[in-house]
Amino acid sequence: SSGINAEWPLRPGGGSNKVDGNWSEFSAWSECSASCGGGVTERSRTCDNPAPGEGGNDCEGSAAESKGCNNIPCVVVPDPVNGMWSEWASFTECSAPCGLGITIRARSCSNPAPAFGGQNCEGDSSEEIECDSGPCPVDGNWSDYSAWSECSESCGGGFMERSRNCDSPASENGGNPCEGEA
Numbered sequence: 001s002s003g004i005n006a007e008w009p010l011r012p013g014g015g016s017n018k019v020d021g022n023w024s025e026f027s028a029w030s031e032c033s034a035s036c037g038g039g040v041t042e043r044s045r046t047c048d049n050p051a052p053g054e055g056g057n058d059c060e061g062s063a064a065e066s067k068g069c070n071n072i073p074c075v076v077v078p079d080p081v082n083g084m085w086s087e088w089a090s091f092t093e094c095s096a097p098c099g100l101g102i103t104i105r106a107r108s109c110s111n112p113a114p115a116f117g118g119q120n121c122e123g124d125s126s127e128e129i130e131c132d133s134g135p136c137p138v139d140g141n142w143s144d145y146s147a148w149s150e151c152s153e154s155c156g157g158g159f160m161e162r163s164r165n166c167d168s169p170a171s172e173n174g175g176n177p178c179e180g181e182a
Contacts, residue, residue, distance in 0.1 A: 018056040020056040021047040021057060026043045034069075043064070044065075045063055047059035080118035084121060086107050087107065091104065092105070100131070101132075135173045138172040142166055145162045146162050
C-alpha cells in the first residue's frame with residue numbers, strides 16, 4: 001500500500017463522490033376530497049433533485065403534506081314540495097234564515113303546504129252554493145173593509161155592517177195572525 005488512505009472513487013480534485021439527496025418542488029395541491037363539510041387536500045414531492053447517490057444522505061423531512069379544506073357547512077337543498085288541498089270543511093249555515101240564501105265551504109292548501117319552490121294548489125279554496133232554508137213565515141194582514149151593508153131597519157134605528165178578511169196576505173208558515181177585529 002502506498003500509505004494514502006482515500007475513499008474510492010475520488011472526485012476530481014480529491015474527495016468523495018457521495019451526493020446528498022434534495023427535494024423537488026411540491027406538486028400542486030390536489031382537489032379537495034369534499035366540496036363542503038371538511039375535506040383534505042394533499043401535495044407531494046420527490047427526493048430526486050438530485051437523488052442521493054454514492055452513500056449520500058436521503059432528503060430530510062416529509063415527502064407529502066396535507067391540510068384541511070372546504071370547511072364550510074354543507075347546505076342540503078330539499079326537493080320542492082307541491083301544495084295539496086286539505087279536506088273540505090263543512091258547509092256554513094245558510095245565509096238566509098228562510099227562503100233562498102248562500103252556503104260556503106272552504107279548504108286550505110296545507111296538506112302539505114307548498115315549500116322549497118313547490119307549486120301552489122290548483123283550484124278554488126272556497127265553494128258557494130245556493131241553499132233553501134224552507135218557506136219564510138208570512139204574517140197575516142187585513143184586506144180593505146167591504147162596503148157598508150144596508151141598514152138593518154128602515155126606521156127607528158138599526159145598524160150597518162162592513163167586514164174585512166185576514167187574507168192580504170193570509171198568515172202562513174208560522175207567521176202571526178192579523179190583530180184586531182175582522
